Amino acid sequence: MNTTFLFIGGPEIFIILLIVVMFFGADKLPEIARGLGKGMRQIKDATNDIKREINESAQEHGLDTNIVQDINKEVNDVKDNIDDLTGPIKRNR
Template structure:
């Protein structure tokens, strides 16, 4: 299941596409969609690369998530310490 769409829905969409555009236009449409997706991916990678380059140039730490994860893990451990006796009673 991709994006909450099952196999029957995909088949119906494909049938409608074939009926609207014809079998000979489907490869052109797929090629255009592929090129568009590739351009979006390249643009996204360029933006990421630019952010990383700028961050390294200005000595900015991009790995903020490590600190947040550490804090969350410590809160979980403290919570387990507090709720441990309660869980054992049930």
């Protein structure tokens, strides 16, 4: 099984890390990682703030914000009904 992250495989990640260590030095690596972690946390917090503001605004205007949950519930109900109809017959994947 080949693991990829953002279309980058293991060997590519190793080469990138090697270049980073050569360019910045091993002593700067923890500082860089800390900065990246802090930046990712700020992005996540900003995204959560935007989601919260959108939900609050939608609720103020009387819009239904649970539409995704409603769709998931309907899809799960249909899956359950299909499972009840097929019984022991299952598809092989």
